[in-house]
Amino acid sequence: MLADILKGCRKHRRESQKELYEMFYAYGMSITLRYADSRNQAAAVLNDAFMKVFENIRSYDTNRDFKPWFRRIVINTAINQYHKDRKRLQMTDPLSGEDDLFSEEHIISGISYDELIGMVQELSPAYRTVFNLYVIEGFKHEEIAGMLDISVGTSKSNLSKAKRNLRELLERNFI
Structure with a gap:
């Protein structure tokens, strides 16, 4: 079933794209929620990731599992968003010798x-x-x-x- 959906996505079929979106939306949100400030920002990052998936679906190797490929795109999209927002951030200076472990x-x-x-x-x-x-x-x-x-x-x-x-x-x- 996933193979058929991916074939449809390669042919830019809207219905196949919708099926893939619905199939992987929850998984993608579970990733983006960890990086985002809010649920809305997480959804926006995930939508950007899906656009990248649809734009680059031809580069996906069908002999490999789809989920890790998708995960990498989602994480990279979240990191790209971080870089866009970075100008607003103040990065901290390294602290020498501090290793505060989460017990x-x-x-x-x-x-x-x-x-x-x-x-x-x-x-x-x-x-x-x-x-x-x-x-x-x-x-x-x-x-x-x-x-x-x-x-x-x-x-x-x-x-x-x-x-x-x-x-x-x-x-x-x-x-």
Whole structure:
């Protein structure tokens, strides 16, 4: 079924594009919500990602799984949005020697996914982006630094501060 939808997308068939959109919308939103300030911004980033998918569908290798290809486009689109908004951001300077780990003892098992996403969205865009790329996506600080055009130290500092801010939000809201 997915193969047929993708064939239709390659032929620019609106119905196939709509089916693909509906099939992967929830998955894409689960990614963009982690990077965005709000649900509206997440939806806008996801729509941009789908446009890129439709524009570049011919470059998709049908011998590979579609989901990782789609995920990469969504993440890259979120990073592109970060770069567009970067002029508004004030990136922090690296802190030497600070390694504030997010300890498991502060994690509350009763927290819902929506509550967690809400707290991540409260982080500054710089902190939120580094946190998502490192903790959720599994990138190394060197890779993050290259993607975001920041130093490795700034990446580490932003991650540390994101964790500290999340810990404070957890303590304030759930302890």
